[in-house]
Amino acid sequence: MDLPKIKMHLLLGIAAWVLCTNMWVSATGSFELEVLGIQNTRGELSNGSCCALPDIRLDNGTCVGQCRTFFRLCLKEYQTEVSDTGPCTFGNVSTPVVGGNSFSMHANPHHHVVLKLPFTFRWTKTFTLLLDAIHQDQSLVPNGTHLERVIERHVFSGVQIPGMEWKIKGHRGRAARISYRYRVLCSPHYYDYTCAKFCRPRDDRFGHYKCDEQGDKVCLEGWQGPNCETAVCKLGCHPEHGFCTVPDYNGQREDDSEGVFDSHKLKEQMLYWENGF
Numbered sequence: 001m002d003l004p005k006i007k008m009h010l011l012l013g014i015a016a017w018v019l020c021t022n023m024w025v026s027a028t029g030s031f032e033l034e035v036l037g038i039q040n041t042r043g044e045l046s047n048g049s050c051c052a053l054p055d056i057r058l059d060n061g062t063c064v065g066q067c068r069t070f071f072r073l074c075l076k077e078y079q080t081e082v083s084d085t086g087p088c089t090f091g092n093v094s095t096p097v098v099g100g101n102s103f104s105m106h107a108n109p110h111h112h113v114v115l116k117l118p119f120t121f122r123w124t125k126t127f128t129l130l131l132d133a134i135h136q137d138q139s140l141v142p143n144g145t146h147l148e149r150v151i152e153r154h155v156f157s158g159v160q161i162p163g164m165e166w167k168i169k170g171h172r173g174r175a176a177r178i179s180y181r182y183r184v185l186c187s188p189h190y191y192d193y194t195c196a197k198f199c200r201p202r203d204d205r206f207g208h209y210k211c212d213e214q215g216d217k218v219c220l221e222g223w224q225g226p227n228c229e230t231a232v233c234k235l236g237c238h239p240e241h242g243f244c245t246v247p248d249y250n251g252q253r254e255d256d257s258e259g260v261f262d263s264h265k266l267k268e269q270m271l272y273w274e275n276g277f
C-alpha cells in the first residue's frame, strides 16, 4: 500500500470511530430496576458460610461480621432456559456497596438503590434479567480488585411494555429475600412499545406541531399538512389562487404535562410486599 492509501484508511478508520462513539450513543430508552430491600437475617452467602470470614456465629446462628452488600444487574434477550454465563447482551451495571446484611426502603425511604441500563436499540418487550446480591470482601486480590462472593442470584424472564408504572417482584433464596421493582422508560421524544418512534415538538419553518401520547404529530392551531408546515389561510381566501405564509389565527398553546410519579402507589406496593413475604 502506498502512503496516500494508508492515510486514507487511517482517516476512514477515525471517521468510523467518531461516528460509532459519538453519534449512536443517544439512548432511546432505559430499563430501570430499584432494589426495595434485602433481608439476610444471618449475614450469609449463598453457600451457607458467613460473608465475613472466619465463620464465627452468635448462639442463634447469626454471623458476627456483617456482609458488605452490593447489587449487579445483567440484562439480556428473553431466554426460556436462562444461561448463568454468557454476555449480558442488553448491558450490565453494578452499584457500590449499599448496605450491610439487610436494608429496606420501607424503613428508610431515602435509601434508593437504582440500577439503570440505557439502551439504544428497539425495545423488544421481552427480556431476561439476572440480579445478583454480592458480598464485597475487604481483602484485595493481586490484580487490585475486591473479592466478590455471591449472596443470592435471582433470575427472571418477562414481558414489559414501556411506561411509568413499576412492576414489583421478589426473590426468596437460601441466604436472603430480596424485593425489587422494575420498569422500562422511553427517553424524552421517543414513543411506542419499541421506544423507536420519534417525535419532538417544534415550531419553525420545518413544522409547527406538538406530540400526543402516542408520539403522533398534532398541528398547532393554524397549521396543516403531514409536517404541519402549511399555513391555514383566512376563511374566504381561495384554496388555490389565494396565498398566505403565516396562519391567520391567534391561537394559544397548551403545556405538555408529563406523567407524575404516584408516591401513594409505592407505599401500597411496599405494604403488599411486606405482607406477601
Ligand SMILES: *[C@@H]1O[C@H](CO)[C@@H](O)[C@H](O)[C@H]1NC(C)=O
Pocket (backbone or CB within 6 Å): 045, 047, 048, 049, 149
Ligand atoms: C463458601 O464460599 C467461601 C468463598 O468462596 C468459602 O471460603 C467457603 O469455604 C464456602 N463454604 C462452604 C460451606 O462451602
Ligand SMILES: *[C@@H]1O[C@H](CO)[C@@H](O)[C@H](O)[C@H]1NC(C)=O
Pocket (backbone or CB within 6 Å): 041, 042, 058, 060, 061, 062
Ligand atoms: C440473633 O441475636 C442477635 C443478638 O442478640 C440479634 O441482634 C439478632 O436479631 C438475632 N437474630 C435472629 C435471626 O434471631
Ligand SMILES: *[C@@H]1O[C@H](CO)[C@@H](O)[C@H](O)[C@H]1NC(C)=O
Pocket (backbone or CB within 6 Å): 086, 087, 088, 089, 091, 092, 093
Ligand atoms: C458488562 O459490561 C462491561 C462494559 O460495560 C463489559 O465489558 C462486560 O463484558 C459486560 N459483562 C457481561 C457479562 O456481559
Ligand SMILES: *[C@@H]1O[C@H](CO)[C@@H](O)[C@H](O)[C@H]1NC(C)=O
Pocket (backbone or CB within 6 Å): 141, 143, 145
Ligand atoms: C481479578 O481476579 C479475580 C480472581 O482472582 C477475578 O475473578 C477477577 O475477574 C479479576 N478482575 C480483573 C479486572 O481482572
